[in-house]
Amino acid sequence: MQSVNMQPHVFPMGEHSFFQHQQADQQPTMGMAGNQIYSPQVTQAGLLQQQQPGIIQNMPGLNKTQEIPNSYLLKQKLEAEQQQQQQQQQQQQQQQQQQQFNMGNPMGVSGAAANGPPGLNVFRQGMPALNRPGKGQLPKHMAAAAAAAAGPPILLPPPGHFFIREVWKNNLHSEFATIRKLASQYNYISMSTEFVGTIARPIGNFRSKTDYHYQTMRSNVDFLNPIQIGISLCDANGAKPDHGPSTWQFNFNFDESKEMMSAESFELLQRSGINFESHALHGVDSFEFAQLLTDSGLLMDSNTTWITYHAAYDFGFLVHILMNNSMPNNREEFEWWVHKFLPNFYDLNLICKVIQDYKQQQQPAVSQQQQFSLASLAEELGIPKFPLFTTTGGQALLTLLGFFQLSKLSMNKLPNGLSFSNYKNLIYGINGE
Numbered sequence: 001m002q003s004v005n006m007q008p009h010v011f012p013m014g015e016h017s018f019f020q021h022q023q024a025d026q027q028p029t030m031g032m033a034g035n036q037i038y039s040p041q042v043t044q045a046g047l048l049q050q051q052q053p054g055i056i057q058n059m060p061g062l063n064k065t066q067e068i069p070n071s072y073l074l075k076q077k078l079e080a081e082q083q084q085q086q087q088q089q090q091q092q093q094q095q096q097q098q099q100q101f102n103m104g105n106p107m108g109v110s111g112a113a114a115n116g117p118p119g120l121n122v123f124r125q126g127m128p129a130l131n132r133p134g135k136g137q138l139p140k141h142m143a144a145a146a147a148a149a150a151g152p153p154i155l156l157p158p159p160g161h162f163f164i165r166e167v168w169k170n171n172l173h174s175e176f177a178t179i180r181k182l183a184s185q186y187n188y189i190s191m192s193t194e195f196v197g198t199i200a201r202p203i204g205n206f207r208s209k210t211d212y213h214y215q216t217m218r219s220n221v222d223f224l225n226p227i228q229i230g231i232s233l234c235d236a237n238g239a240k241p242d243h244g245p246s247t248w249q250f251n252f253n254f255d256e257s258k259e260m261m262s263a264e265s266f267e268l269l270q271r272s273g274i275n276f277e278s279h280a281l282h283g284v285d286s287f288e289f290a291q292l293l294t295d296s297g298l299l300m301d302s303n304t305t306w307i308t309y310h311a312a313y314d315f316g317f318l319v320h321i322l323m324n325n326s327m328p329n330n331r332e333e334f335e336w337w338v339h340k341f342l343p344n345f346y347d348l349n350l351i352c353k354v355i356q357d358y359k360q361q362q363q364p365a366v367s368q369q370q371q372f373s374l375a376s377l378a379e380e381l382g383i384p385k386f387p388l389f390t391t392t393g394g395q396a397l398l399t400l401l402g403f404f405q406l407s408k409l410s411m412n413k414l415p416n417g418l419s420f421s422n423y424k425n426l427i428y429g430i431n432g433e
Contacts, residue, residue, distance in 0.1 A: 160243070162397070164393035165245040165248045176292040179296050179297075180297055188235060188304075190230075191314050191318070193228070195224050197265050198220050201219070214430050218328075221313070224259070229252070229289075230247070230394070230395055231247070237404075238400065247397045252289070253286070254283055272390065273391065287324060290322050302344065304344065308346075309348045311347035319338060334430075347432065351414065356372040359415075374399065375389075381409070383401055
């Protein structure tokens with residue numbers, strides 16, 4: 001009867017081969033005590049130890065003289081060691097690739113986002129409850145998934161552009177001197193008005209719905225005085241001056257004991273930060289404001305463009321102050337005065353209404369009661385909610401950011417196929433639907 005294996009075991013060793021001859025006195029027999037027979041993996045590990053000294057000695061819990069009662073454990077340790085070495089090599093390659101990537105683009109800025117409006121910083125919002133990983137920490141497929149889940153890039157102006165100058169009667173002239181220096185270059189002006197709210201409703205018969213809206217606005221503007229007016233400047237590309245203020249909040253003289261307002265409006269304005277005592281003592285006189293604004297270079301100039309979100313009331317209070325007289329009785333005369341003072345303007349509220357109507361046509365399930373606001377527009381554009389955006393000056397600044405970001409992303413085209421210029425010099429609710 002022949003032996004089961006008469007051929008010597010041959011193991012490749014580079015250019016040579018290692019022959020292990022079986023000797024009869026070393027072969028254990030069934031039921032006899034002797035050297036333990038190892039699996040092929042253990043035998044190969046011994047050969048690797050001879051070929052590459054230290055590969056097994058460096059493994060925790062394993063040395064030359066220690067016997068291994070379970071060959072499966074050694075196999076697991078070898079595989080774990082190999083996987084660890086492969087992972088280290090992959091991490092080194094990823095670090096080199098990440099360093100090359102970071103040399104070309106800033107952290108978190110993609111090529112598309114790099115084409116944002118001038119003067120705006122771009123960063124991506126991180127995923128909730130996750131910190132930004134270090135270089136080379138994520139594999140490529142995970143990094144791509146994280147970037148997709150991070151959402152659209154957020155556009156923020158430099159920190160200096162968030163500064164809002166408070167204007168009272170003691171610094172009114174000096175701030176208008178600054179505005180006059182900027183008016184020729186930064187000729188895009190946004191406006192926002194703070195007042196106590198709508199308190200009057202006209203009664204009677206009206207020629208049209210737009211005529212009713214105008215008469216409602218006219219009645220409230222004649223009865224009320226503005227508390228604050230915010231103005232923000234930028235150029236045709238949305239860029240702001242690098243130094244000095246470009247957004248102002250004018251605080252007008254306002255005596256709550258002489259003004260018509262409800263107790264609810266009074267408490268709401270106080271909670272929003274309005275100091276009625278300061279307005280009564282240090283507020284700006286509206287007639288003096290009108291004189292300085294007329295000489296500022298922001299009015300009656302075909303090179304200037306005004307932007308607002310509530311053009312009806314914003315322009316209503318502005319025209320009322322500039323005229324120093326009661327509001328015109330009819331809508332057509334009011335439009336004439338608006339175009340005289342403001343040759344070019346956009347009502348962002350009207351543009352948002354066009355977008356909302358298109359969405360409702362595409363998605364009939366959307367509630368008809370859903371109101372589109374400046375805050376919701378900013379949220380869709382990826383502009384964060386900062387506390388300063390709730391102030392009157394902050395609303396003017398947010399109007400500029402929203403208008404230029406929307407025009408850039410849409411390339412001045414609205415979902416209905418029309419361009420922004422089709423809605424130029426139209427006031428939502430007055431002469432634009």
